[in-house]
Amino acid sequence: MAAGLAILAMVGLSGCNATANAGGKATATRSAAAAPATSSTPTPTTPAVSWVTDPKDESTAVPVSTRVTAKTEHGDLTSVSMTYKSKKGNVVPAEGWLESGVWTAKDLLEPGVTYTLKMNATDEAGDKTTREQTFTTQDLTLDDQIAVTVTPGDGQVVGIGMPVIVTFDLPVKDRATFEKHMKVTSSPAQAGSWYWLSDREVHWRPKSYWQPGTKVHVEANLNGVPAGNGRYGQWTRTSDFTVGRSVIAKVNLKTDMMDVYISGKKVRTIPVTGGRPGLETRSGVKVIMAKVTNIVMKAETIGFRKGDKNWYEDTPVKYALQLTHSGEFLHTAPWSVASQGRANVSHGCTGMSDANGAWVYQNFKIGDVVETTGTKKPMTMGNGYADWNLGWASYQKGSAL
Secondary structure, eight states: OHHHHHHHHHHHHHTEEEEEOTTSOEEEEEOGGGSOOOOSSOOOOOOOOEEEEESOTTEEEEOTTOOOEEEEESEEEEEEEEEEEOTTSOEEEEOEEEETTEEEESSOOOTTOEEEEEEEEEETTSOEEEEEEEEEEOOOOGGGEEOEEEESOTTOEEOTTOOEEEEESSOOSOHHHHHHTEEEEEESOOOEEEEEEETTEEEEEESSSOOTTOEEEEEEEOTTOEEETTEEEOOEEEEEEEEOOOEEEEEETTTTEEEEEETTEEEEEEEOBOBOTTSOOOBEEEEOOEEEEEEEEOGGGGTOOTTSTTOOOOEEEEEEEEOOTTSOEEEEOGGGTTTTTTOOOBSSSEEEOHHHHHHHHHHOOTTOEEEEESOSOBOOTTSSSOGGGSOHHHHHTTSOO
16 A cells, blocks of 8 residues: 555656745646647748749740749749750850839740749748759741841941832741831831832831931841741841931933932033833832942843843943842943943943942942833833832731731
């Protein structure tokens, strides 16, 4: 019995600490180990940041027409970087911007490469967190991609009649989508319109001739843009060019004289000869397309063979300015000086003396204007830079939008 009481006493003391008070009595207090494990106010849990991206992580065959976006839920997106490894092994950064919690890529995608997306955010408690994702884009052959060229080129100084020209190496079926991704701006601003000559060429011109001194910026943001028929734009192209002084030549083929106006003032009158009967020079507004020296003109290039009535021997020409695709030039023609200012004897070009031709070559540039009158043969769209031969309302109808 005494042993049992001793065991009970030990058990009773095991859950308490005994201390002596001033009167020598023992009091017991509950130890920390035996404290209850429950609480009346539970500890809150911070939700994990959720990453929302398009495309999703580890996606494959992503269309190049995709514009990548990234955002978060249960947190604030603070920064994003995106890169891809080119087929040459170079790491190429892709630009974008973060606005209202959403990061958006500036450009569409390159084909057949892997992109890496690195994102940083803070959760609702203010703690930083990061995430890295990858995706791979669809493969495309060269036949699936349309190369883009913009004229005038970067840094050029051109005349007041120069249109913006965008050409494609393969047909564009979806012209409207392509046109939405092309833009021309200028300072000072001038209203203008696109005009599709074909599914491989589109022009833009202002309503009236460019103002001299205008700075022009062209953007053809076509990389990855769907062109229809399973094809996409291959490149993004930009160009910044300047419009130079106003130069206009007014050719009258009834009087066979050409008046040249520079910055609005007539500075020279030049005797010329135009196309003979049956080979008349075209009337209308022409724009200088190219300047060349020391060329050889061949009858075969305008459809004549040896033995034909209008065939001629290969003829060296010192100075020539191209006006049409069909073969019209302003050029030196010393062999016809006796007819210049008197009669039209050429095969369709506008000829002048060597001295006058040298002056014209020196003072004219690509994009300057030649306004020809006096014949019944008209200029036609597509034959050179013939954009100014359409009225404004008709030109605007050439837009796909």
